Amino acid sequence: MEHWNASAVKECLEQQLIAWRRHLHRFPELSFNEYKTAQFVAERLREIEGVTVQTGIGKTGVVATISNGEGRTVAIRADMDALPIEEKTGQSYQSEHPGVMHACGHDAHTAILLGAAKMLAEKSLSNQFRGTVKLIFQPAEEDTDGEGRSGAQRMIEDGALEGVDSAIALHVCPWHPVGTIQMNDGYSMANVDVFRGKIKGSGGHGGYPHLGTDPIWMLSSVLQAFYGVTSRRISALETAVASIGEIHTGAASNVIPEEVVVTGTLRTYSKEVREQLSAEIEKAFKVVEAFGGTYSFNVDRGEPALNNHAAVNAVIRKTATDLYPAIQIDEGKFGLGGEDFGYMTQEIPGAMFFLGCALPDGIRRDLHTNIFDLDERCMPLGAEILVESAIRLLTKESIF
Numbered sequence: 001m002e003h004w005n006a007s008a009v010k011e012c013l014e015q016q017l018i019a020w021r022r023h024l025h026r027f028p029e030l031s032f033n034e035y036k037t038a039q040f041v042a043e044r045l046r047e048i049e050g051v052t053v054q055t056g057i058g059k060t061g062v063v064a065t066i067s068n069g070e071g072r073t074v075a076i077r078a079d080m081d082a083l084p085i086e087e088k089t090g091q092s093y094q095s096e097h098p099g100v101m102h103a104c105g106h107d108a109h110t111a112i113l114l115g116a117a118k119m120l121a122e123k124s125l126s127n128q129f130r131g132t133v134k135l136i137f138q139p140a141e142e143d144t145d146g147e148g149r150s151g152a153q154r155m156i157e158d159g160a161l162e163g164v165d166s167a168i169a170l171h172v173c174p175w176h177p178v179g180t181i182q183m184n185d186g187y188s189m190a191n192v193d194v195f196r197g198k199i200k201g202s203g204g205h206g207g208y209p210h211l212g213t214d215p216i217w218m219l220s221s222v223l224q225a226f227y228g229v230t231s232r233r234i235s236a237l238e239t240a241v242a243s244i245g246e247i248h249t250g251a252a253s254n255v256i257p258e259e260v261v262v263t264g265t266l267r268t269y270s271k272e273v274r275e276q277l278s279a280e281i282e283k284a285f286k287v288v289e290a291f292g293g294t295y296s297f298n299v300d301r302g303e304p305a306l307n308n309h310a311a312v313n314a315v316i317r318k319t320a321t322d323l324y325p326a327i328q329i330d331e332g333k334f335g336l337g338g339e340d341f342g343y344m345t346q347e348i349p350g351a352m353f354f355l356g357c358a359l360p361d362g363i364r365r366d367l368h369t370n371i372f373d374l375d376e377r378c379m380p381l382g383a384e385i386l387v388e389s390a391i392r393l394l395t396k397e398s399i400f
Helices: 011-026 035-046 106-125 151-157 215-233 271-291 310-323 342-347 378-393
Strands: 052-057 061-068 073-079 131-138 166-177 180-183 186-189 191-200 240-248 259-268 294-301 306-308 328-331 350-358
Touching: 011 035, 011 106, 011 378, 035 052, 035 061, 035 106, 035 131, 061 106, 061 151, 073 106, 073 378, 106 131, 106 166, 106 378, 131 151, 151 342, 166 180, 166 310, 166 342, 166 378, 180 310, 191 215, 191 271, 215 240, 215 259, 215 271, 240 271, 259 271, 271 294, 306 310, 306 342, 306 350, 310 328, 310 350, 310 378, 342 350, 350 378
Parallel strands: 073 131, 073 166, 166 350, 180 328
Antiparallel strands: 052 061, 061 131, 180 350, 186 306, 191 259, 191 294, 240 259
């Protein structure tokens, strides 16, 4: 395997990235509680000459700015929050916070962006680019606040994207090894919506079901209609997935309950199919009216689909192959997971690429699992691609 640190990123920076990442991994914090993480980030940034630092953006976010004269503005974004998972990696730098773990690589994303800040500041001082780079250290990618707002939304509301012409980001990818990146033009991750349907009947005695209306019996028809929606009501040419995650009802074996509550997730790519899927799922609940029941149905809109701008991707792709001629590029959609960077690409042209990070031992360490870990050699690779892509985007006025 090629030694992926052999280009402009020096070995000392790789060791610094590893140290930063392991520190963050030991002290993970949940969404909108990244107080010490943000403090650590701000302290490291203030140690770098030529970096202006703002804290408290989007509640617990940090924005660093590196400017060198007039020109375009490019943003690079990394997320900082962890997940409510009990870690079982057994690493020396395992989480010291019970029940909280960096199981999605946000510790690596943060460390990579700190490394990018260091590199960009050095390039700015030596006049290697003109314009401004904003480094967005975002809270709460994994969850929302009491008003249902994610970290990207809060940072946008606080002006993090003001004056920004384009934005880029990366996400570590445990299904690819170091030396591979995954890219996709257009919709690449899903619109994520959560629905809640309630079926109401009269309930009654378990020995006399004919005297009342049974919402559990009605549920059987709802389920048939529900699972037929994506195969019979949505075009097979479109991307749409509907899943039920919870069904709650009943309290005793001899009592027919009055209601059944069903919750689940709806995932799509396009805006049109997003609306259609919600409407069709509501129709599935409406069938209970034929059996004497009533229903209610509501959908909480989550993050929009990540829409990777083709022109921004073209810059990243060319940068990666110029820096690393042996790099492998997987051109394929990332899946139907959610990513609130989609709020940013909804506002301005932007793109995210997936950075191969699988450890070379054959063990599958998926995102959001208690054994997730990564090959830390991917970090300098990611940092250099982000830095050089940002610099090239500063000069690409004609592509937007």
